[in-house]
Amino acid sequence: MYEKIVAPTTGSKITFKDGLPIVPNDPIVPFIRGDGTGVDLWPASQKVMDAAVEQAYGGDRKINWFKIYVGDEACDVYGTYQYLPQDSLDAIKEYGVAIKGPLTTPIGGGIRSLNVALRQIFDLYACVRPCKYYDGTPSLHKTPELLDVIIYRENTEDIYLGIEWAKDSEIGIKLIEYLNNELIPATPEHGKKQIRLDSGIGIKPISKTGSQRLVRRAITHALRLPKEKQQVTLVHKGNIMKYTEGAFRDWGYELATTEYRAECVTERESWILGNKEKNPDISLEDNARQIDPGYDALTPEKQAKITQEVTDVLTAIWDSHGDGKWKEKIMVNDRIADSIFQQIQTRPGEYSILATMNLNGDYLSDAAAAIVGGLGMGPGANIGDECAVFEATHGTAPKHAGLDKVNPGSLILSGVMMLEYMGWQEAADLIKKGLAAAISNGEVTYDLARLMEPPVPELKCSEFAEAIIKHFAD
Numbered sequence: 001m002y003e004k005i006v007a008p009t010t011g012s013k014i015t016f017k018d019g020l021p022i023v024p025n026d027p028i029v030p031f032i033r034g035d036g037t038g039v040d041l042w043p044a045s046q047k048v049m050d051a052a053v054e055q056a057y058g059g060d061r062k063i064n065w066f067k068i069y070v071g072d073e074a075c076d077v078y079g080t081y082q083y084l085p086q087d088s089l090d091a092i093k094e095y096g097v098a099i100k101g102p103l104t105t106p107i108g109g110g111i112r113s114l115n116v117a118l119r120q121i122f123d124l125y126a127c128v129r130p131c132k133y134y135d136g137t138p139s140l141h142k143t144p145e146l147l148d149v150i151i152y153r154e155n156t157e158d159i160y161l162g163i164e165w166a167k168d169s170e171i172g173i174k175l176i177e178y179l180n181n182e183l184i185p186a187t188p189e190h191g192k193k194q195i196r197l198d199s200g201i202g203i204k205p206i207s208k209t210g211s212q213r214l215v216r217r218a219i220t221h222a223l224r225l226p227k228e229k230q231q232v233t234l235v236h237k238g239n240i241m242k243y244t245e246g247a248f249r250d251w252g253y254e255l256a257t258t259e260y261r262a263e264c265v266t267e268r269e270s271w272i273l274g275n276k277e278k279n280p281d282i283s284l285e286d287n288a289r290q291i292d293p294g295y296d297a298l299t300p301e302k303q304a305k306i307t308q309e310v311t312d313v314l315t316a317i318w319d320s321h322g323d324g325k326w327k328e329k330i331m332v333n334d335r336i337a338d339s340i341f342q343q344i345q346t347r348p349g350e351y352s353i354l355a356t357m358n359l360n361g362d363y364l365s366d367a368a369a370a371i372v373g374g375l376g377m378g379p380g381a382n383i384g385d386e387c388a389v390f391e392a393t394h395g396t397a398p399k400h401a402g403l404d405k406v407n408p409g410s411l412i413l414s415g416v417m418m419l420e421y422m423g424w425q426e427a428a429d430l431i432k433k434g435l436a437a438a439i440s441n442g443e444v445t446y447d448l449a450r451l452m453e454p455p456v457p458e459l460k461c462s463e464f465a466e467a468i469i470k471h472f473a474d
């Protein structure tokens, strides 16, 4: 059935029911080694996962690894430019859960990201990237331990759909002329704006479907968290991009206040309810004045709109959410993207789940990882309804490739996410324990060693993996 790969002769398939995996004790799991530092990271990570599973289940459970090829390695096996062979796609589809090292994407030129392609082909619409501090991890930040966020990044659309045209391309020029001559003049709010003819052009689609299924996953995750972490923040730049990023925010709130009405309260609703709780006789106008500090300077129409909002909230949810009941619900709020970048640094403890569009989540996940120790500590998962592919937040770090140097923590923790997704919590816990103990003991790779006070000797990538395994027994 495959052209150049052979599935393990022992092991069973993971299947899916209602969006959740059904995992046998001997699953076959395809893996992609990855480009660049993938040569160092993958063997170290596989060793840690295998050791944890063996130790946790004493042979009753075992992953049967299935090597498949994507990226540079695929070209070696399948031929020039065969970066994403059909074999590999067939294997991921058949076995449902896979894990990968990083893959190179050249800047410019015609080659699109293989990482993004995999997410789109398998409709892995939620990119889940937890950024959590492990005790003893050195950080340039003063209070990294306060940050404990999970980024839920929409993974299939936004500018990553890759609908763009180069400057001077025939269709690009046609599109610009059509916009300049027909569509912009037909849209009064665009006035006399024009796009320069020497522009490249990209399209940023943000759909209601894509936004709401992502926020749905984020809210579902929040429901599983301890009360104090039950919060979903919709991240957007809706003040500038009203119909894409602003719409993401609106659709997120719409979902929270319809499908999850009983479970959620929005921040504005909590203010309205809170005002009435503090002062049961408060007038609608005074309540509106308190939720919108600029209320008195607004036009009467705008004031009436806010007063109506107050009326609507009190009518709709006072009985279900009032008298403090809202404090037991998931808090859904929103923050503008530039603001959230500073807020995760200045108020790291105030956030929990950050639901983002694709580009914002890409930026934010590197920034949040930097706070808790760097890209060596940033795991991730790409989750769909019938497939999941686990991978680190970082890329191939080409200057460090092949040196047995970089931190495998991100890929190992992506493996932890995979084990948890499979329901193999005992193995996942062993790895987290081993990793935390190795770091606390100053047994770390160069990236963490260079930040430690007092300085510690650097471990190699493979040595760090061995240190983690050694500390399973602590």
Ligand SMILES: NC(=O)C1=CN([C@@H]2O[C@H](COP(=O)(O)OP(=O)(O)OC[C@H]3O[C@@H](n4cnc5c(N)ncnc54)[C@H](OP(=O)(O)O)[C@@H]3O)[C@@H](O)[C@H]2O)C=CC1
Pocket: 037, 101, 102, 103, 104, 105, 106, 115, 374, 375, 376, 391, 392, 393, 394, 395, 396, 397, 398, 399, 406, 407, 408, 409, 410, 447
């Ligand atoms: N999902 C994927 O496969 C991704 C692929 N990429 C691709 O990877 C390639 C390289 O991208 P680049 O912009 O250099 O970003 P990278 O994330 O690959 O590396 C940037 C820097 O981050 C640090 N870093 C990365 N990985 C580790 C690690 N495991 N341990 C410790 N430090 C680490 C290093 O910093 P320092 O040198 O300061 O120690 C490194 O130089 C590009 O082709 C890009 O498109 C990028 C992101 C994701």
Ligand SMILES: O=C(O)CCC(=O)C(=O)O
Pocket: 103, 104, 105, 113, 114, 115, 116, 362, 393, 395
């Ligand atoms: O695919 C790539 O080259 C980059 C992807 C990326 O940065 C990410 O997913 O975080």
Ligand SMILES: [Mg+2]
Pocket: 362, 363, 366, 393
């Ligand atoms: Mg990225």
